[in-house]
Amino acid sequence: MLKEIRIAGFGGQGVILSAHILGRAAALHEGGFATMTQNYGPEARGGAASAALVISDQPVLFPYVSSPDILVCMSQEAFTRFSPEMKDGGVLIVEEDLVRLDNLPKHIQVYGIPATRFAEELGKKMVLNVVMVGFFCAITKSLSHDACVAAVTDSVPERFRKLNLDAFERGYRYGLDLLVKGPMKEENGDAIALEAEL
């Protein structure tokens, strides 16, 4: 089992840390293998940022991701740039307030979450990446809940631990609900999750 994952968005959204947490969960807490690489460029706040993660039950040989099984997009630019590379049958996860799904590739599944809004509700916009990690964990099932919680716990400073764990659970629960209910509208009426077989 080898999965290629790409996470992309703006610099400042915590793209790299979210990939780091998932890689940590796979390699340190699940006894598997993970290789994370990242694009280096002018990744100042607001620029493009992207991280690639390969997780496997075997040692990872080829370090890069060319056609992801799972793509997480936290910006429109990320979606435009990376969605055409997706593998058939892949899973696309989007920050639904930031990504408009134009020219969606065929034969993929799409799940959306208003991660930034959830993070703001939790009191700090910064934790949107950990909301995403929770959502990723629930939707893709590529990593266990416990492994991800452990990875979040040891990836963030002590004083922000509770906030981050709350963020993780918020994304995780939203993901589980979405899987059960399928395409749905949440209570506030505007958080639309898409499960597109277009």
Added chain:
Amino acid sequence: MHADPRCVLTGTHFINGDAACCEGALAAGARFAAGYPITPSTEIVERFAARAPKVGGLFIQMEDELASSIALQGMVWAGQKSFTVTSGPGYSLMMEHIGFAAITETPCVFVDVQRGGPSTGLPTLPAQGDMMQARFGSHGDYLTIALCPNSPQECFDLTIKAFNLAEKFRVPVMFMMDECVGHMTEKVVIPAADQIEVQPRRHASKPPSEFKLFEPGPDLVPEMAHAGEGYKVYVTGLTHDKRGYPLMNPQSQRELVTRLFDKIRRAADELTIIEAEGLDDADVVVVSYGITSRVAQRAIQMARDKGLKVGKLRLICVWPFPEKVIRDLAPKVKALVVPELNMGQVVLEVERCASGQCRVISVPHPGGTVHKPAEILAAIERGAR
């Protein structure tokens, strides 16, 4: 001797190759680094600058790479284990002082996190274009040791090895990483300090009155005394006698330069550090090093799935080149396939040692990314025909 537990970050980590290299240096006993920031190597000394002062170490950001590469040697002669880190453009600037380290037999480590070149090239993308520079970059004749890690774990393990070899043979050791390995994050297991072997400085065993600074021991390596200990410590880049005093004539040149070569050549077996697999019945053997060896491994798997008999020879120590391994292998195989992230450098050594006994197929790549496994597979298939 074992590592100092105060500076060994025992445990399981998810860190990149640069961070792992820094931890390896600390575990090996390095207490001084001098450097000038350059992508993709900066993270190594950035971490060292934060970590080293807590264990009595020091990092100095010098004015440039020339200064860095000589400041570290001053610190070695003052008694510390030292290193510098850089990438292509900075490595070029360091060449003069690598020669100085070779002739003064200064044990130290030069880390080159290779990126695309020539010149400024591709600061944030990988290449393996400095391999010949690591061997021949400084003027004059000398031998050095060069190690090539292919994972963050090896960035830790082999950095320790690099320091140990530097101390044992009293040579500058080239630690040839690349951007991919340096910036790649994976699991790194750091053992307990008492499980890490560290080669201590080969310090003068005689009192100052009987000691000669460059008198070779039985393995042709002299013992070392530090400045300020009461010994006569005259260290010069000029050709020198056993006392270290300049003596510039053909005979002293012959003695010194021959010994600089022989101390490495004699240890050819110990310095043959390779990873070999499936060589016995192989028709084709892929010879690779660094990050390329992982992509090659993927290509080897693909070729075996097609029923081809393919062996793997990974060079962990590229310099000195494992001549005997290639000489023994060449008559037994149809072809040696040599992928590397340059236009064909180490392949020249493979060709030299194969000496026409089998085909040698270069799989060059200008860098910026790694090979596609299919490119290496195609070369394997060509070689198997």
